[in-house]
Amino acid sequence: MKTTYASLLILPVLALASAAPARAQDALIAVSGTVFEKGTRQALPGVSISVKGGAVGVLSDADGKFALKARLQFPFTLVFNILGYEARELEVANGNQAIAVQLESRAIAVNEVVVSASRVEESRLKSPVAIEKLDIRAIRETPAPSFYDALENVKGVQMTTSSITFKVPNTRGFNIPNNFRFMQLVDGVDMQAATLGVPLGNAIGPTELDIASVEITPGAASALYGMNAINGMANLSTKSAFTYQGLSVYQKVGVNHVDGRDRDPSVLTETAVRYAQAFRNKFAFKLNFSYLRGTDWLADTQTDQNPQSLNAANPRFAELAGPDNPAADLWNRYGDDRSANVPVAVQYQGRTETFNVRRTGYYERDLISPTVRNLKLDGGLFYKLTEKLELSYGYRYGLMDGIFQRGNKIQLNDVTVQNHKLELRGADYYLRSYVLVENTGDSYNLNPLALNLDLNNGSNAAWGTRFRTELQSQVNGGTDLATAMRQARA
Known part of the structure; x- marks a missing residue:
C-alpha cells in the first residue's frame, strides 16, 4: 500500500519537473x-x-530593510x-529602481484570510461558519x-488544564x-493520539x-472534517521556511508553588530554537527544538466523594462520621472505592456488630511523579518544482x-x-499523506494501579481478617470505636 501512494505522488512530480526548464530563461534578479x-517615517519590521502571482517572499528586518533574490x-x-x-503593490521595471515604500496604518482588519472554514483561502466575512483567529502579531503581543x-x-473557548x-x-x-470531538490540526495534519483518542495538548x-x-x-465543523470536529476545531499554521529565515531562540524561566504549601517552590523553564534557510528560493529547510521542564501542581483533596455514606455504611454509629468514616472514598485517594469494601464483624458492647470498612488505598501524591517535561523536535524540507508547485x-x-484525566487519572x-x-x-489544490506513530511508554492508570497494589498486599478477605483481629483487640482493650478503627488500619 505504501508503494502505491509513492507512485501516485511521484508520477505528477516527474511530469511537472520536466516542465521546469521552460522557465530557464528567467534571470536571477536581486532587489x-x-x-x-x-x-x-519610522521603519517597519516584519x-x-x-x-505577486508567485511564491517568492521575504520579511523586512528590524530597520525595515529587505533584500529579495529570485x-x-x-x-x-x-x-x-x-x-x-x-x-x-509596487511594479519593478528594472534592477536600478530605488525602492522605498510607505505603508498607511488602518484601524481594523476586516478582510482577514482564513483557511479552516472551507479548506480553501477565503475572507473571514465570507466564511460560512464563525472563525476566531490569532495572527502572528496577536500571538506576539499576548500576555499569556x-x-x-x-x-x-x-471568544467561545474554554481551556481545561x-x-x-x-x-x-x-x-x-x-x-x-478530554474533548474527544474537538479536532486539532497542525498544517493540515490531525494531531489526535490513537491511544487516548484526543490530541495531547500541544505536545x-x-x-x-x-x-x-x-x-x-x-x-461544529463536522460537515467538512467529520465527526471528530463536531465540538469545534483548531487549525495551527506554521511559518514558511522561505519567508521566515534565520536563527531564533527564546528562554522562558518562571517559578511556581511559591507559597510552599503543597510542594516546595520550583523552577519552570522552557527553551526553544528555530532555524530556517532557503537556497536561491528553490529549496528550503527548517528545524525546531523545544524543551519544557517543571514541577506539576498537586491534587490532594481529601473530601469524601459520598458525604452521606454514613447512612449506608455504618448508620448506627455516629462516631464513625466525617474523617473517622472507615468506608470513606476520598477524591484524591485510589484503591478505596466500592470494589474495596470489606465487611468486618467483631464483638462490640456485648453483641456482634458488622462494620463496612474499605481498603486504605493510596494517595495520588504517592502514585504520581511531580516532575513533568515536554521535548519537541520537528523539521521540514521544501522544494519548489515551479513557482506555484x-x-x-x-x-x-x-x-x-x-x-x-478521564474517569480516572492516567500518569x-x-x-x-x-x-x-x-x-x-499547488495554487488551488494539494495532495497530502501522513502517518502518526505513538508509544505510551511507561504510562499507567492510577485507580487500577492502586487496586492491584492493595491485592498485592493480600486479598480483600485476608486484609479483612487482619483488620478484624486488630480491631477486636483494640475494642477489648477499652479503646473507643473511632480510635480502634484507626489503630486497626495502621
Whole structure:
C-alpha cells in the first residue's frame, strides 16, 4: 500500500519537473529597499514582501530593510503587507529602481484570510461558519505564557488544564478534561493520539517561534472534517521556511508553588530554537527544538466523594462520621472505592456488630511523579518544482510526561508521538499523506494501579481478617470505636 501512494505522488512530480526548464530563461534578479510607516517615517519590521502571482517572499528586518533574490522577468510586482496597515503593490521595471515604500496604518482588519472554514483561502466575512483567529502579531503581543495558553482568551473557548503539559481547549460549552470531538490540526495534519483518542495538548505542535496563526472554529465543523470536529476545531499554521529565515531562540524561566504549601517552590523553564534557510528560493529547510521542564501542581483533596455514606455504611454509629468514616472514598485517594469494601464483624458492647470498612488505598501524591517535561523536535524540507508547485516533507517528534484525566487519572510517562507528512501543494489544490506513530511508554492508570497494589498486599478477605483481629483487640482493650478503627488500619 505504501508503494502505491509513492507512485501516485511521484508520477505528477516527474511530469511537472520536466516542465521546469521552460522557465530557464528567467534571470536571477536581486532587489532591495526599505519600508516605512507613512507620516512618521519610522521603519517597519516584519513586513511581508512577496512577488505577486508567485511564491517568492521575504520579511523586512528590524530597520525595515529587505533584500529579495529570485529568478524573475521584468517587469514584476511586489506586494507589501503587514497586519494593521493597508497592503500596497509596487511594479519593478528594472534592477536600478530605488525602492522605498510607505505603508498607511488602518484601524481594523476586516478582510482577514482564513483557511479552516472551507479548506480553501477565503475572507473571514465570507466564511460560512464563525472563525476566531490569532495572527502572528496577536500571538506576539499576548500576555499569556504561551500562544497555546492564549487560546483561552479567544471568544467561545474554554481551556481545561489537567497538567502543565496537558491543556485541552473546549468550545460549545463542553468544558470537559478530554474533548474527544474537538479536532486539532497542525498544517493540515490531525494531531489526535490513537491511544487516548484526543490530541495531547500541544505536545508535538509548533513552538511559539514557528507558529504563524491559529484559527478556532468554535462551532461544529463536522460537515467538512467529520465527526471528530463536531465540538469545534483548531487549525495551527506554521511559518514558511522561505519567508521566515534565520536563527531564533527564546528562554522562558518562571517559578511556581511559591507559597510552599503543597510542594516546595520550583523552577519552570522552557527553551526553544528555530532555524530556517532557503537556497536561491528553490529549496528550503527548517528545524525546531523545544524543551519544557517543571514541577506539576498537586491534587490532594481529601473530601469524601459520598458525604452521606454514613447512612449506608455504618448508620448506627455516629462516631464513625466525617474523617473517622472507615468506608470513606476520598477524591484524591485510589484503591478505596466500592470494589474495596470489606465487611468486618467483631464483638462490640456485648453483641456482634458488622462494620463496612474499605481498603486504605493510596494517595495520588504517592502514585504520581511531580516532575513533568515536554521535548519537541520537528523539521521540514521544501522544494519548489515551479513557482506555484511545492513538494514538502515534514517530521514531528514529541516526548511528554503529565496527567491525563478521564474517569480516572492516567500518569503519562515517556509518551512519544511521531508524525510524518508528505505533501504536494499547488495554487488551488494539494495532495497530502501522513502517518502518526505513538508509544505510551511507561504510562499507567492510577485507580487500577492502586487496586492491584492493595491485592498485592493480600486479598480483600485476608486484609479483612487482619483488620478484624486488630480491631477486636483494640475494642477489648477499652479503646473507643473511632480510635480502634484507626489503630486497626495502621
